[in-house]
Amino acid sequence: MFVNSFFPEITGNFGFGCMRLPMKDGEVDHDEFCRMADEFIAAGFNYFDTAHGYIGGRSETAIRECVSKRFDRTRFLLTNKLSDPYFEKEEDILPFFKSQLELCGVDYFDFYLMHAQNAVNFKKYKACRAYETAFELKKQGLVKHVGISFHDSADVLDMILTEYPELEAVQIQFNYIDFDDPQVQSKKCYDVCVKHGKPCIIMEPVKGGTLANLPKECSTYFKKLDPSKTAASYAVRFAASFDNVMMVLSGMSSYDQMADNLSSMTEFKPLSKKEFAAVDKTINAFRNLKLIPCTGCRYCIEQNECPANIRIPDIFEVRNNFENFKGWLNFVRYKELTSGDFGKASDCLKCGMCEDQCPQHLEIRSLLEDAANIFERRQ
Secondary structure, three states, X not given: OOEOOOOOOOEOOEEEEOOOOOEEOOEEOHHHHHHHHHHXXXXXXXXXXXXXXXXXXHHHHHHHHHHHOOOOHHHOEEEEEEOXXXXXXHHHHHHHHHHHHHHHOOOOEEEEEEEEEOHHHHHHHHHOOHHHHHHHHHHOOOEEEEEEEEOOOHHHHHHHHHHOOOOXXXXXXXXXXXXXXXXXOHHXXXXXXXXXXXXXXXXXXXXXXXXXXXXXXXXXXXXXXXXXXXXXXXXXXXXXXXOOEEEEEEEOOOHHHHHHHHHHHOOOOOOOHHHHHHHHHHHHHHHOOOOOOOOOOOHHHHOOOOOOOEOHHHHHHHHHHHHHHOOOHHHHHHHHHOOOOOEOHHHOOOOOHHHHHOOOOOOHHHHHHHHHHHHOOOO
16 A cells, blocks of 8 residues: 555555446445445545535535535544635535535544635635634634645646645646646646645546546557556546645546555556556557547636527537547537537537636637537537
8 A cells, every 4th residue: 555655644555536436326335435435434434525516516515415414533534625606705614614524524624625726716715814713713723734726727727826835735636648638737736736735635646537438549559558447547647646636536427446455545656767668659640630628627607607598518529529429429418418408519608708608718608609510510
């Protein structure tokens, strides 16, 4: 088992991200989540990560029922976050925090993060003294460690860490496709964390599942190395192979995904030179494809409700499937996604609220026009 040198209370370097949990009939499948949590803890890991908005508020209560009520508090660590939509002034923060404790069924959080920080919402957090409130919660023992999750440029991250050197950890998006991406700036943000001596918590190591289900043109390089290993395992191990990474989170929605991750991380070994070379070849092949780099986080439609009720992430998924496979079933799926009260891609009002919330900085309005040109003009 990997020894975590950053925070000794963390066992291993692999965490259970609870933004994507097993679902059944529109609700979290508690039986399956319990089974997965049991296996995760039995394998020696103990770090769970959630936020109030995950799965429409159902992530926190699922943790209460499947983890907090079933395990002694000393056996698991829990991270939660202060999210932008749930406070407007300083006085809102403490009541919201207390409601999170109750929803999760705990009396403290091991880590509390300022959620999805960027240049715009940082001003709000600062004006509301959100950071100072979190540090005060730490003094009271209600929070063990304070950090941030981050979606912006390396320069903005440098500014925040300079202004608040008390921060103890930074959660960043980091995977081999985003490593040198000029929008996400994974490597540059990682380097800023190193500069400030802040360990990294990694989110989106498989980019919302994209790197777990590689197109045929991209998957060949990993298969040549070892056909028994999955593409996801290489993506997770890539993220964990960097010295300043304390934790790699994986949002797992099935027991099989859990088992695959545990097989890679229980006896963790960094990628070899040959494996890094296969990653480089995969990156080059991936960039030759015309895919929308959407991770399916759904912030675009859940942080602010789309006025045209467009299922943006699902339409982008169908658009990517069309690019890969060109099949007529993609048109059937598009019709299903835009039936009833749900809007078509061409119904976009160009308000831009979705783009303000997108961690990938996607030009969503333009991409919806592209989807409309494909799926609506050929019907």
